[in-house]
Amino acid sequence: MPSYYEFFCPVKVIAGKAALEHIPYELSGLGASRPLLITDQGVRAAGLLDPVMAACDEGGLRIVTIYDKVPPDSSTTVVRDIAAIYRAEHCDSIIAVGGGSSIDTAKAVNILVSEGGEDIAAYSGAGILKRALKPFFAVPTTAGTGSEVTSIAVITDTEKSVKLPFTSPFLLPNAAIIDPRMTLTLPPQITAATAMDAMTHAIEAFTGMAKNPLSDAYATAAIQKISGALLTVMAEPKNATARLELAQASTMAGIAFSNSMVGLVHALGHATGALCHLPHGLCMSLYLPYALEYNLESIREPLGELLLYLEGADTYAATPPIRRAEAAISAIRRLRDELYQRCRLPRTLEETGKVTRSQLNTIARRALDDGAIIFNPKEVTYEDAIAVLERAWHQPHPVA
């Protein structure tokens, strides 16, 4: 048990069947009636805005305007442009519909329209914001990032080519709307990658330095849900119950990691994503077992406990305590193998086809400067990082 911890999550979670239909009532409860909707082209093309618009129309709420051009890597320019639209249209609230990029963009827009100004970079850093922002709802369309319950946003400053972090409890949405309709059409590989992102959030939260009893509760519940529902969703993509399980797991994992931080998997993943332009969820899946193996002796006890949530009570009871941590890693490897079989989600850097061996040095160096490395339970040197990357490079099992 930690000698001290903090836990904070004031986001109202509205989850389940017909959750979208609660938006008009919830928004009116905050005194707002003119929302700006922020999303991306992919969400619109997939028809995911239709149920949101229908729910708002039927509930007597008019979406004042829609911005649907959020890029995968949102920028300060995009934030400034959306803020200008918000002001011109006299909006009074924001609804973000999408993945991490749309939700992060909406958080940054909310800073500008609430605090004033056009330069979002002026608000970069921790603890800059001192008061509540405009009403803001997040409707995630992937089940992985957990952005709807995190107090962080990352926006690229295109002029200086740097990523600007924004951290404040005031960035948290007033409500996260988790509706199974929003993830029903998610393609198999994205479903798998984002679920492994949520799985990594939960596992790193449970094994990290800032773990605490409350984040543990969310993390273990999330792992149990993902283990139970992911392969069902892969087999039956239209299974709304299993989709909802994954979506809830993603939110729970988000609550867990935002209160206990993450570690080496994220440090390596951030560096790889930035350098090789691989999706974040895929990077998490790539590194998860290798980073756990590296940390093994520092996290043996909590990792062993996770076998219960990964494999169920029978396997947990049948495995000697001394072997449970290794068995947990094996369970994750088997899950990755299964995902590879079903949707060709790469398991190694080599399998991605987008990483060259010569890039490993740069990935290692960048990972050592990533903020997540501070919270990894074991110290990581350059040589250690290279050793993990080498293991992640090779094909671990014969290709089926």
Added chain:
Amino acid sequence: MRVKRLQPMAARARRRYVEAMFQVLGRALQAVSEVDANVQGEARVLPAGFMFEMKVMPRGSALVVEHTGEGRFRYHGSSAPKPVNLSIQFKHLAHAFLVLSFQEKTSVAFAHDRMLVDGDISHAVRMTRILNRLEAFILPRVIASRAVKQYPANLHLPEKLLSGAKIYLNVANQFVHAVRA
């Protein structure tokens, strides 16, 4: 009554201890950057003129060092001559005391949310590594192991003693110069 009298004394002693440790750490940062190639390599990545501050909120003790280039630091005392680029701030004197008396590792203090980082997080990670390296040199192994996440496996006794002695000598020189000035 006696307890009431002792509490302010304890707080005062803690404040003086933290002030003294900041003075030693600041000078030791300058010293280790002149002694250790590993620290120089870490610091070289920081821009020349980079100002680093470690302080106790809201207006408590502080140490300020500047990267003057080529991996070398200069200690500026408790106030910065120009705007600070990176500030690591303890939320309370008690939190600074826990870390500076080696009862809590720096990484654990971050995990326990005892400190805020204002500035580039990658630079904060780098400065934390430099502080860990410094502590490994200047503290006995048993105490250093309580201060850092993992005592460096490749730091052997001869190097530790030699570098530690050079750092302490350098710090002592700086104190003497400060007193004379």
